[in-house]
Amino acid sequence: MTVCSKNRMKIRRDNRKAELARDQMLTISNGLGTKVTCARGMLWLTQNNDRRDFFLGHGESVTVSRDGIALVLAMEPSTVVMTAPVSRLAAWLQSVVSVFGRTNANQQGAS
Numbered sequence: 001m002t003v004c005s006k007n008r009m010k011i012r013r014d015n016r017k018a019e020l021a022r023d024q025m026l027t028i029s030n031g032l033g034t035k036v037t038c039a040r041g042m043l044w045l046t047q048n049n050d051r052r053d054f055f056l057g058h059g060e061s062v063t064v065s066r067d068g069i070a071l072v073l074a075m076e077p078s079t080v081v082m083t084a085p086v087s088r089l090a091a092w093l094q095s096v097v098s099v100f101g102r103t104n105a106n107q108q109g110a111s
Contacts, residue, residue, distance in 0.1 A: 017081050020074035028070040033085025036070075037061035041078025046071050 017039070018026065028034060036045055038056035045054040048068035055075075056062060063085075064070045072080055 016083060017079065020072075020078045020080060022074055022076050024074050026072040026080065028064060028072065028082070030067045031064045031070055031082075031085075032067045034064045034070075035061055035083040035085075036064065036072060037081040037083070039079040039081050042075040043078055043080060044073045044075055 020026065020041070020043075028036075036043070036056070038058060038060050040058060043056040045056065045062055046052075047064060047066055047070045050066060054062045074080075
């Protein structure tokens with residue numbers, strides 16, 4: 001995921017929080033699965049090839065549902081928090097561990 005703003009402010013991958021002035025825009029490239037949360041202010045989010053627009057107030061969030069470009073615009077001075085997605089491999093490993101954990105617990109309960 002790459003994030004940059006209209007004012008050329010670069011946000012590194014490990015920097016999850018950005019303060020935006022009114023009308024400042026962030027561009028999220030290939031951010032599929034990234035959770036965008038409005039911690040303060042009011043945000044507008046739109047995604048490439050998606051007819052929906054999202055308006056986020058304090059405490060509201062949306063998850064980027066496709067790769068490509070997502071734009072986040074501050075409607076007023078705002079704080080945006082971005083949470084990187086869990087990789088598909090990590091999600092698969094978590095599900096496998098969960099299944100084996102349940103299977104093992106079931107076997108122990110049956111003994």
